[in-house]
Amino acid sequence: xxxxxxxxxxxxxxxxxxxxxxxxxxxxxxxxxxxxxxxxxxxxxxxxxxxxxxxxxxxxxxxxxxxxxxxxxxxxxxxxxxxxxxxxxxxxxxxxxxxxxxxxxxxxxxxxxxxxxxxxxxxxxxxxxxxxxxxxxxxxxxxxxxxxxxxxxxxxxxxxxxxxxxxxxxxxxxxxxxxxxxxxxxxxxxxxxxxxxxxxxxxxxxxxxxxxxxxxxxxxxxxxxxxxxxxxxxxxxxxxxxxxxxxxxxxxxxxxxxxxxxxxxxxxxxxxxxxxxxxxxxxxxxxxxxxxxxxxxxxxxxxxxxxxxxxxxxxxxxxxxxxxxxxxxxxxxxxxxxxxxxxxxxxxxxxxxxxxxxxxxxxxxxxx
Amino acid sequence: xxxxxxxxxxxxxxxxxxxxxxxxxxxxxxxxxxxxxxxxxxxxxxxxxxxxxxxxxxxxxxxxxxxxxxxxxxxxxxxxxxxxxxxxxxxxxxxxxxxxxxxxxxxxxxxxxxxxxxxxxxxxxxxxxxxxxxxxxxxxxxxxxxxxxxxxxxxxxxxxxxxxxxxxxxxxxxxxxxxxxxxxxxxxxxxxxxxxxxxxxxxxxxxxxxxxxxxxxxxxxxxxxxxxxxxxxxxxxxxxxxxxxxxxxxxxxxxxxxxxxxxxxxxxxxxxxxxxxxxxxxxxxxxxxxxxxxxxxxxxxxxxxxxxxxxxxxxxxxxxxxxxxxxxxxxxxxxxxxxxxxxxxxxxxxxxxxxxxxxxxxxxxxxx
Numbered sequence: 001x002x003x004x005x006x007x008x009x010x011x012x013x014x015x016x017x018x019x020x021x022x023x024x025x026x027x028x029x030x031x032x033x034x035x036x037x038x039x040x041x042x043x044x045x046x047x048x049x050x051x052x053x054x055x056x057x058x059x060x061x062x063x064x065x066x067x068x069x070x071x072x073x074x075x076x077x078x079x080x081x082x083x084x085x086x087x088x089x090x091x092x093x094x095x096x097x098x099x100x101x102x103x104x105x106x107x108x109x110x111x112x113x114x115x116x117x118x119x120x121x122x123x124x125x126x127x128x129x130x131x132x133x134x135x136x137x138x139x140x141x142x143x144x145x146x147x148x149x150x151x152x153x154x155x156x157x158x159x160x161x162x163x164x165x166x167x168x169x170x171x172x173x174x175x176x177x178x179x180x181x182x183x184x185x186x187x188x189x190x191x192x193x194x195x196x197x198x199x200x201x202x203x204x205x206x207x208x209x210x211x212x213x214x215x216x217x218x219x220x221x222x223x224x225x226x227x228x229x230x231x232x233x234x235x236x237x238x239x240x241x242x243x244x245x246x247x248x249x250x251x252x253x254x255x256x257x258x259x260x261x262x263x264x265x266x267x268x269x270x271x272x273x274x275x276x277x278x279x280x281x282x283x284x285x286x287x288x289x290x291x292x293x294x295x296x297x298x299x300x301x302x303x304x305x306x307x308x309x310x311x312x313x314x315x316x317x318x319x320x321x322x323x324x325x326x327x328x329x330x331x332x333x334x335x336x337x338x339x340x341x342x343x344x345x346x347x348x349x350x351x352x353x354x355x356x357x358x359x360x361x362x363x364x365x366x367x368x
Numbered sequence: 369x370x371x372x373x374x375x376x377x378x379x380x381x382x383x384x385x386x387x388x389x390x391x392x393x394x395x396x397x398x399x400x401x402x403x404x405x406x407x408x409x410x411x412x413x414x415x416x417x418x419x420x421x422x423x424x425x426x427x428x429x430x431x432x433x434x435x436x437x438x439x440x441x442x443x444x445x446x447x448x449x450x451x452x453x454x455x456x457x458x459x460x461x462x463x464x465x466x467x468x469x470x471x472x473x474x475x476x477x478x479x480x481x482x483x484x485x486x487x488x489x490x491x492x493x494x495x496x497x498x499x500x501x502x503x504x505x506x507x508x509x510x511x512x513x514x515x516x517x518x519x520x521x522x523x524x525x526x527x528x529x530x531x532x533x534x535x536x537x538x539x540x541x542x543x544x545x546x547x548x549x550x551x552x553x554x555x556x557x558x559x560x561x562x563x564x565x566x567x568x569x570x571x572x573x574x575x576x577x578x579x580x581x582x583x584x585x586x587x588x589x590x591x592x593x594x595x596x597x598x599x600x601x602x603x604x605x606x607x608x609x610x611x612x613x614x615x616x617x618x619x620x621x622x623x624x625x626x627x628x629x630x631x632x633x634x635x636x637x638x639x640x641x642x643x644x645x646x647x648x649x650x651x652x653x654x655x656x657x658x659x660x661x662x663x664x665x666x667x668x669x670x671x672x673x674x675x676x677x678x679x680x681x682x683x684x685x686x687x688x689x690x691x692x693x694x695x696x697x698x699x700x701x702x703x704x705x706x707x708x709x710x711x712x713x714x715x716x717x718x719x720x721x722x723x724x725x726x727x728x729x730x731x732x733x734x735x736x
Contacts, residue, residue, distance in 0.1 A: 147665045156602035159585045217527045221640040226589040234524035272589040297515040
């Protein structure tokens with residue numbers, strides 16, 4: 001990785017929060033600034049996207065804002081879903097269904113408590129070759145339930161072990177539906193990466209840009225590094241960087257989990273909203289993180305443009321059965337001459353979003 | 369703990385940040401609101417209190433603001449200290465020396481890197497029967513040092529394991545100076561409590577009010593729950609509550625680590641300053657936390673006023689060789705009728721401090 005300038009296929013970002021309304025109108029046009037031409041769209045609007053009609057209508061609102069971007073749509077797993085809706089969704093070209101455990105992150109109040117009750121849905125998804133996207137965290141143990149877990153000899157669940165304690169659920173679903181394509185989203189731990197490697201080829205994982213940059217020390221006290229799952233230890237961070245470059249037999253690919261919040265939801269006296277906004281520098285932040293990892297000796301200097309492209313684009317497109325390059329255009333990255341913006345504002349100036357690594361040097365990206 | 373109203377000896381708070389200047393003038397008068405008549409004063413001013421003269425002068429600034437409170441003064445461990453200064457400090461009635469590992473918390477930039485180089489100071493302290501107060505955290509591993517720790521087969525240090533990885537240093541100092549009274553400050557883990565129990569009777573530990581209330585889930589995304597050491601798991605929180613009540617053979621007593629920060633240092637875009645402000649409700653918050661622990665079954669309902677008083681007052685006074693009650697007055701707590709303030713402001717309104725558990729119901733405290 002001694003190059004000053006590289007050309008890559010456009011990035012495919014397989015985990016993106018675009019929101020709705022004014023925020024959506026601000027965020028969607030930043031997708032291509034981050035070198036991305038393909039976006040997998042999360043369904044956690046308020047109310048969540050739970051019907052084919054709602055997904056179509058959402059796409060109709062997004063697409064005009066970025067005509068050159070390919071959007072892959074998802075539904076939000078709730079009790080209102082039926083196998084028939086899954087059949088219809090597959091016919092309508094909806095790619096996947098996202099499962100949020102109830103209450104663990106932004107707009108997950110409608111999420112899942114009991115996975116087995118959704119097995120008929122998973123069955124229909126497997127039959128239709130749809131993708132199941134898992135937010136892989138067990139809900140934290142309420143303080144009132146502590147004694148029960150202590151008596152059972154179980155660890156209480158906190159934000160630190162929530163991902164690890166979700167992994168048996170991943171294996172259970174995978175064992176029950178071995179052909180169902182499953183993505184364990186935004187992995188933050190070596191344990192999660194190992195679990196995905198142990199599964200069959202139908203199970204993959206996304207890795208975000210921000211988890212390549214931070215660990216839990218950076219989260220405590222810094223609202224702009226706070227996301228769910230929270231970043232873990234340095235060992236985990238390094239494992240993620242290595243997994244991104246090494247690829248895990250095609251299993252590890254990029255999904256930014258970019259999540260815009262108005263600055264007012266991140267600062268002030270109330271608890272901060274969970275999520276890091278990386279969209280406008282998605283590719284640049286990944287390249288920068290890997291560059292730093294090379295500089296620090298975490299990975300070999302032999303990182304090539306091809307291995308970067310594999311993480312950012314090829315592996316994910318293959319898992320999602322997309323053509324290799326959506327449009328044939330390329331993105332070019334240069335080592336110097338750009339900074340992450342301090343803030344993004346919408347046209348009327350009433351929404352401000354502060355990006356992850358605001359104000360820091362980053363790679364310069366241009367479309368070719 | 370079924371009482372609605374209890375009378376206790378005034379609380380002795382063995383770890384307090386009073387700051388200086390305008391902030392000090394605001395904070396010191398809140399000490400008695402928290403039911404406290406004895407305060408162990410931290411020396412991490414800017415610049416730190418490193419001379420007998422500076423400690424005397426600091427006391428002269430504090431004492432007029434709360435004439436009824438007993439202040440115990442400390443020095444800040446730096447390379448400028450000498451055994452002669454320790455002798456002078458002991459003669460001048462300075463009680464202890466606080467060690468901050470370099471860089472781990474607010475105003476610790478002048479802190480300690482190599483403990484062995486301070487052994488002549490510890491020797492002089494032991495000879496003078498002064499108390500060594502340890503901020504028990506190993507500094508986090510810089511990202512550039514990760515490969516060295518990996519090659520050595522060592523865990524990288526993060527805010528999560530920093531306290532545990534400090535414990536060998538505690539044992540080393542204790543073994544070298546078995547008669548030196550040592551306080552491992554603001555313990556956050558069961559590991560730390562266990563380590564203190566394993567030491568001889570010269571080693572004790574303080575427990576804060578806020579660590580009885582929160583775990584790491586409450587820290588991530590909430591600047592007002594962010595302090596160093598950061599709160600850990602539910603298991604650790606429950607272990608702290610139990611240790612406070614059970615007492616650890618006299619080793620576990622109260623030190624709030626109350627640390628006021630202007631609201632501007634806690635909110636906004638920059639990383640938040642570390643510290644929770646609990647001074648004005650110090651006793652109330654402890655009683656409330658133990659009440660909650662009883663309600664949740666973490667400890668038996670047999671908690672008595674005597675055991676609360678042991679934690680809040682008696683054990684610490686005994687370890688510090690103080691008379692049992694400084695003034696003979698009592699504090700009365702009633703279960704209902706008070707709230708933690710939303711904010712504290714100084715007279716001119718230019719400093720605002722937001723307390724821990726702002727706006728929540730708490731016990732009502734009156735002096736008898």
